[in-house]
Amino acid sequence: MPKTTAFHSRLEPLNETKVWKNWSGFLIAPQFKYSLTNEYYAIRSSVSLLDTSPLFKYRISGSDSIRLLERMMSRDINRCKTGSAQYTVWSDDKGFVLQDGVILRTDDFEFFLTAGEPTLRYFKSIAREMKLEEVIVEDVSEAYGILALQGPHAHNVISQLTRDATDLKYFDVTHADICGTEVIISRTGYTGDLGYEIWIPHENALTVWDALMAAGEGYNIAPIGTTALKMARVEAGLLLMGVDFDSSRFAWVDAQRETAIELGWSWMFRNLEKDDRDFIGRAAIEAEIKNKTSRWKTVGLEIDWHSYEAVHLDAGILPPKSDLYRETTMSVYRRSETPWDYAGYATSFLFSSLLRKPIAIAKLPLDLTDAGTEVDLEVPVIRKPVNVLAKVSSLPFFNPERKTAPMGGGK
Amino acid sequence: MSNSNNYDAIVIGGGHNGLVNAAYLAKSGLKTLVLERRHLVGGAAITEELIPGFKFTTFSYAISLMRPDIVQDLRLADHGMMVLPLVNTFQPGLNGDYLLLGADADANFHEIARHSREDAESIRDLSHLIDRVCFALKPLMDNIPPNAMSDDPAELAAMAGLKEYMAGLEPDVRMMIDKFVNCSAAEILEEYFESDLVKALIASSGIIGSKVGPRSKGSGLVWLFHKMGEYDGIFGEWGFHKGGNGGFTEVLAKAVESFGGTILTDADVETVIYENSVATGVRLASGDEYFAPTVVSALDPRRTFTQLVSSDDLPDSLIEAIGKYKFQGTAAKVNFALSDLPNFPGLENRKDIYMGFTNLGPSIDYLEEAFADCEAGRYSKKPFLDCCVQSTIDPDMTPPGKHIMSCFVMYAPYHLSESDWDTERENLGDVVQATIEEFFPGFSSLILHREIVTPLDIERIVGLTEGNIFAGELFADQMFLNRPAPGWNQYRTPIGGYYQCGSGTHPGGCVIGGPGKLAAQQILGDLKQQAG
Numbered sequence: 002m003p004k005t006t007a008f009h010s011r012l013e014p015l016n017e018t019k020v021w022k023n024w025s026g027f028l029i030a031p032q033f034k035y036s037l038t039n040e041y042y043a044i045r046s047s048v049s050l051l052d053t054s055p056l057f058k059y060r061i062s063g064s065d066s067i068r069l070l071e072r073m074m075s076r077d078i079n080r081c082k083t084g085s086a087q088y089t090v091w092s093d094d095k096g097f098v099l100q101d102g103v104i105l106r107t108d109d110f111e112f113f114l115t116a117g118e119p120t121l122r123y124f125k126s127i128a129r130e131m132k133l134e135e136v137i138v139e140d141v142s143e144a145y146g147i148l149a150l151q152g153p154h155a156h157n158v159i160s161q162l163t164r165d166a167t168d169l170k171y172f173d174v175t176h177a178d179i180c181g182t183e184v185i186i187s188r189t190g191y192t193g194d195l196g197y198e199i200w201i202p203h204e205n206a207l208t209v210w211d212a213l214m215a216a217g218e219g220y221n222i223a224p225i226g227t228t229a230l231k232m233a234r235v236e237a238g239l240l241l242m243g244v245d246f247d248s249s250r251f252a253w254v255d256a257q258r259e260t261a262i263e264l265g266w267s268w269m270f271r272n273l274e275k276d277d278r279d280f281i282g283r284a285a286i287e288a289e290i291k292n293k294t295s296r297w298k299t300v301g302l303e304i305d306w307h308s309y310e311a312v313h314l315d316a317g318i319l320p321p322k323s324d325l326y327r328e329t330t331m332s333v334y335r336r337s338e339t340p341w342d343y344a345g346y347a348t349s350f351l352f353s354s355l356l357r358k359p360i361a362i363a364k365l366p367l368d369l370t371d372a373g374t375e376v377d378l379e380v381p382v383i384r385k386p387v388n389v390l391a392k393v394s395s396l397p398f399f400n401p402e403r404k405t406a407p408m409g410g411g412k
Numbered sequence: 413m414s415n416s417n418n419y420d421a422i423v424i425g426g427g428h429n430g431l432v433n434a435a436y437l438a439k440s441g442l443k444t445l446v447l448e449r450r451h452l453v454g455g456a457a458i459t460e461e462l463i464p465g466f467k468f469t470t471f472s473y474a475i476s477l478m479r480p481d482i483v484q485d486l487r488l489a490d491h492g493m494m495v496l497p498l499v500n501t502f503q504p505g506l507n508g509d510y511l512l513l514g515a516d517a518d519a520n521f522h523e524i525a526r527h528s529r530e531d532a533e534s535i536r537d538l539s540h541l542i543d544r545v546c547f548a549l550k551p552l553m554d555n556i557p558p559n560a561m562s563d564d565p566a567e568l569a570a571m572a573g574l575k576e577y578m579a580g581l582e583p584d585v586r587m588m589i590d591k592f593v594n595c596s597a598a599e600i601l602e603e604y605f606e607s608d609l610v611k612a613l614i615a616s617s618g619i620i621g622s623k624v625g626p627r628s629k630g631s632g633l634v635w636l637f638h639k640m641g642e643y644d645g646i647f648g649e650w651g652f653h654k655g656g657n658g659g660f661t662e663v664l665a666k667a668v669e670s671f672g673g674t675i676l677t678d679a680d681v682e683t684v685i686y687e688n689s690v691a692t693g694v695r696l697a698s699g700d701e702y703f704a705p706t707v708v709s710a711l712d713p714r715r716t717f718t719q720l721v722s723s724d725d726l727p728d729s730l731i732e733a734i735g736k737y738k739f740q741g742t743a744a745k746v747n748f749a750l751s752d753l754p755n756f757p758g759l760e761n762r763k764d765i766y767m768g769f770t771n772l773g774p775s776i777d778y779l780e781e782a783f784a785d786c787e788a789g790r791y792s793k794k795p796f797l798d799c800c801v802q803s804t805i806d807p808d809m810t811p812p813g814k815h816i817m818s819c820f821v822m823y824a825p826y827h828l829s830e831s832d833w834d835t836e837r838e839n840l841g842d843v844v845q846a847t848i849e850e851f852f853p854g855f856s857s858l859i860l861h862r863e864i865v866t867p868l869d870i871e872r873i874v875g876l877t878e879g880n881i882f883a884g885e886l887f888a889d890q891m892f893l894n895r896p897a898p899g900w901n902q903y904r905t906p907i908g909g910y911y912q913c914g915s916g917t918h919p920g921g922c923v924i925g926g927p928g929k930l931a932a933q934q935i936l937g938d939l940k941q942q943a944g
Contacts, residue, residue: 004522026518119521122530122537140529251540253547 003028006054007146007206011214015224024227025117027055032226037324038354043223044192044233045355048152050213051225053191053198057119058142061112065136069128070104070112071278075261075286076269079276081106086172086187090261090269091120096285097249097258099123100242103198105174105187113185113200115147117242118250127281146206150213151196151233153401154220156408159186159197161216166197167409180212181205191230193237195403232326235351235362238301238396240264244328245299245348245362262289263364265299265396297364301394302333302347304359304378308390316382325352325359333363334377334388341388344369347378353398360398361391369393419445419674421706421935422694424681424720425875425914427455430710431664432928433913433935435486437706438673440936445702446668447679447694449875452658453665455710456874456881457923459658463861465811466749469656470865471874472881473745473800473818474498474769475923476650478660479554482925491666494659495651496805498768503613504851505774508758511609512765527607534604542639545588548581553640553919556930557892561899589636593888596624597631598776608775616773616796619822621881621921623742625783626776634886637920650769652802656809657923684709684720684910691909694720705909706935710928712876712883713737713896713916717905726906733897737890737916741879742786744824745865746844750815753801754852767804772797772851782823789829791840795847796822814860819844826867826878833868840864882921883914892918903931904938911935 003023006012012030021028029052034040043049061070070078074089081087083106090101100120105113121140128136150159159166165177169188177186182205190196201209214222231241240246249258261269270286289295313320327350335342347361361378369376372395377388419442423434426448438444452458456471475495483493503511511527513520517536524532558570578586591600597618601611615626618635625631653660665675680697684707693703709716717726717734759765773779773796782792798820803809809816821844828836841864849855867879876883884890895901896916903911913931915921 003516003519023516023518026516026522119529119533119536122533125530142529250537253544 006052007201007203008052008054008148008210011207011210012052012224022227024055025057029055030224030226031228033224037228037232037326040223040225040229041232041354043221043225044152044194044229046153047221047223048150048154048158048217049192049223049225049229050210050217051149051151051227051230052146053115053149054146056115056117056142056147057121057140058145058147058200059114059116059121059124060139060141061114061124061136062108062110062139063136064110065128065133066110066112069124069131069133069136069138072131072280073124073127074104075280075282077272077276077278078104083107083109084174086174086189088172090264090266092261092282092286093249094282094285095249095255095258096260096282096289097252097255098246098261098264099249101240103187103189105185107174107176107185113141118248144203145200146203148199148201148210148213149190149192149196149230150199151190151192151194153195153403154217154222155194155196157220158213158217158222160409162212169197170407171405179209182209184209191237191239192233193239193397193399193404194233194401195406195408228326231328231349232351232353235326235349235360236353236355236397236399238362238398240299240362241349259297260286260289260295262286263295263297263299293367295367297345298367298370299362299364299396300370301396301398302361302363302376302378302391303394303398304361305390305392306358309359309380312380312382312387312389316385316387318383322352322354326350331361332379332386333365333391334379335369336375336377344376356398362396365393417700417702419443419702419704421445421708422447422702422704423708423710423913424684424694425449425455425710426453426661426665426675426677427710427874427914428457428661428664428923428925429914429928429931430455430708431661431668432482432486432925433708433710433932434673434675435664435667435671436929436932437708437935438668438671439486440932442706444668444671444673445704446673446675447681447696447702448675448677449680450873451677453675453677454658454661456870456876457657457661459656462863463749466814466816466861467656467658467809468747468749468816468863469658469802469818470747470863471745471870472657472923473652473802473820474650475653475657475660478923478925479929481554482929485929486664486667487670488663488667491663491670492654492659493663494654496654497651498805500764500766500768501613502756502765502768502770503609503774504756504770504772505609506850509609509774510756510759511613512759524607524610527609528605531605531607531610535610538604541584541588542636544582544585545592545636546640548585549589549640551577552892553926556903556934557901557918559899559902560893592632592636594629595632596627596629597635598626600632600635601776608777612773612775612779613771615776615779616771616798619779619783619796620798620820621743621822622885622887623738623740623786623823623825625786626779628783630887633888633891637886637922640919652800652805654806654808656802656806660923681720684907686721686725686907686910689725689907691907706911706939707909708911708913708931708935710914712739712880712914713912714739714877715875716896716912716914716916721905721907721910730897730900730906733900737896738885738887739826739876739878739880740885741826741867741870741876741881742823743879743881744791744821744840744867744870745863746819746821746841747863747865748817748819748859749810749861750801750817750858751860752813752858753804753815754848754855754858756852763804766801768800770799770801772799772847786823786825789825789827791824791828791836791843792822793843795824795844797844797847799848819848824867826871826880833866837864837866837869840866883916884921886920891920895920903927903934
């Protein structure tokens with residue numbers, strides 16, 4: 002039987018669809034309303050509240066915690082100052098990605114990390130291998146619930162409950178008090194919008210939920226499910242493990258694996274020559290950069306509206322638009338003399354209601370990845386594969402100023 | 413002698429491998445006869461209605477390792493093959509603790525995490541690695557192994573190819589295979605797990621049917637062997653055949669007959685008839701004779717080489733190897749007809765906990781103590797039990813609301829040091845009953861009927877020497893290149909036209925069908941060569 006999160010008793014009556022899915026063994030609503038697009042607009046137009054508690058959560062502390070994180074993480078943990086957060090990734094010896102996650106540095110020697118898959122034993126085994134004595138890796142998955150408060154009014158809501166969120170810059174972290182509960186707030190999220198993520202001790206979860214919902218009432222705050230979140234993250238160009246890539250840990254062959262660079266995170270290694278961290282996978286990643294051996298690059302695809310419309314009109318139907326989000330692999334072809342000249346594939350596809358066109362996240366060979374390059378994307382039209390014109394674009398597709406703007410008239 | 417006694421091929425023994433072999437031979441167009449000593453086919457895979465309405469799987473009780481290609485080739489689904497997948501695996505402790513694992517990997521994570529969050533993570537790594545090991549070994553399971561004793565250039569090339577294949581495996585896979593071959597199950601498990609319940613649950617796969625404890629070398633390989641059928645995660649592929657394992661062998665019999673084969677029961681073969689080292693037929697105990705240029709023994713290696721033919725006519729090296737080949741059965745069965753389901757304290761209303769294997773053996777120490785009794789020539793005072801209440805999955809096994817519970821019992825050594833099995837039969841039943849009672853208080857009051865099957869009974873009724881359920885131990889020195897003997901691992905024998913196809917040949921025991929199929933492949937290849 003799936004478990005329920007700390008917020009379930011509040012979420013249960015709000016779920017109009019009565020449909021639940023199993024996320025890491027917890028019941029979670031894919032959507033609360035029948036219209037996904039309505040739900041999605043809470044993120045872009047008002048403010049949304051999402052329960053992400055099924056994520057695995059780890060607390061890493063002790064004076065050796067930096068040494069452990071330097072070794073484990075492909076991105077330099079030293080660039081994550083106390084009071085800030087970092088999007089990071091950990092790789093295996095061959096440079097293939099094991100997982101990605103967000104790490105919060107709440108103190109000089111205290112970190113909180115979220116992960117999609119369990120990784121306690123793995124981290125502990127690295128600590129043991131390194132013979133680190135002053136580090137504690139704890140699984141605090143069940144000790145905290147996490148709520149993501151995301152949308153243009155996120156600050157208007159949270160600032161009613163605490164002043165401590167107001168000064169947070171993008172990817173800053175602070176301890177705060179909400180209704181007498183000690184929480185951790187980071188200015189982060191998976192929507193590419195203004196927003197906060199709040200770690201709440203399990204036992205006080207409902208108090209904080211109630212406070213946020215009350216504070217949000219005047220801003221049409223709405224609970225959202227995971228599908229609306231996933232639609233927003235495509236616009237934000239954020240990858241999802243299990244959809245856009247898989248963990249190397251459970252792959253059978255390297256063809257199922259990807260490197261951080263192939264996933265578009267080469268910016269994490271911009272100053273690699275300036276640090277001498279001996280992190281797992283470093284040699285492979287350096288070799289990949291030096292020898293340019295990346296098999297793919299992850300890019301955005303903007304599907305040409307005229308082409309998309311035409312292939313449907315030709316078949317006698319209107320192009321599908323509403324509530325259209327797909328996680329099935331779609332093939333991408335080179336536009337050449339050869340018909341159906343396979344080039345790569347799209348992993349996430351969305352008709353973006355906001356951008357008024359279909360967009361996708363895709364992996365293409367390096368010679369096709371310059372912005373503006375034209376490719377064909379295979380879409381099903383009345384169950385038949387048809388190619389439509391798509392143009393390579395950089396990620397993200399949507400990046401509003403408010404995401405990073407100072408709040409409350411701050412600096 | 414009438415014409416009707418002439419066949420192209422005769423298979424001695426209607427166990428599942430004999431039937432698989434006969435079905436392949438018949439399918440290829442050979443006029444094939446199966447001779448079964450008992451009144452029913454199935455060998456150790458039979459279902460018997462011992463009391464009205466209650467179907468007992470007297471011996472073999474679950475199915476997983478049946479090779480999928482055999483199911484296709486013999487069109488077994490068309491003949492009624494129906495494997496009902498198990499829902500849960502239940503591992504109770506003696507202190508109210510338990511593990512209940514099912515089909516949902518996430519729920520399993522949380523269930524194991526109740527005992528250890530690290531174990532819940534480890535089991536995923538270990539399962540993935542074992543899946544990769546099984547994938548790597550699949551070609552070895554599904555093909556005739558090379559002959560390591562032969563100078564034939566083709567065999568030398570095959571041996572070289574094998575070495576190259578193994579060397580080419582990924583390092584972690586190769587290292588894990590080494591561990592399975594060289595380490596005990598407990599040694600491997602200590603590396604991955606801290607919870608005793610978790611370790612014991614997995615370790616039990618490493619002792620099934622074998623004279624090894626979880627800390628004995630050899631338990632690693634037995635464990636691996638049991639994983640080979642499970643490509644679909646940890647517990648995914650085990651099931652109960654509709655109507656018990658006897659239901660499955662009935663399907664095989666139908667397949668044999670659908671391809672034009674003939675099955676004779678109550679036909680006890682006394683000897684293979686051969687002249688100048690060439691087989692020509694068989695003689696029954698009744699004196700009846702049947703003739704065929706191809707004779708296949710589905711019996712175990714001892715009967716194949718020392719009973720059906722005269723040892724004097726075989727090379728000394730082979731007879732010596734068969735003499736050393738270990739049977740030493742260590743398992744018994746106790747089967748119960750029940751008026752209702754047992755109760756597990758704390759889970760009183762959970763009927764679903766019995767819908768699969770119920771594994772009574774809560775710690776490595778418990779299993780090891782059970783093994784210590786075996787080493788001393790006694791049956792275990794506190795045995796490890798693998799229990800299946802098949803009626804929770806297949807209601808046709810019992811009258812409605814009633815239940816049948818098959819209990820596989822370890823250890824029950826064939827050779828008892830201070831008594832004999834005819835004396836100890838009921839005592840064994842009492843020990844098993846008392847053990848179940850400890851886990852499930854009130855169990856004894858549910859019993860309507862009890863069937864006790866000692867290793868001696870297995871030998872007497874099924875014909876498996878010393879009651880070994882695999883027709884010989886699954887030890888490294890009697891597997892693959894050495895099963896049943898070096899140089900005689902390719903289903904042939906020194907007597908022309910006389911073949912072997914039982915579980916004592918590669919790949920080995922369990923309801924797996926591989927030996928029967930690969931032997932047929934060898935026979936048909938030889939016939940083709942002779943014809944060509």
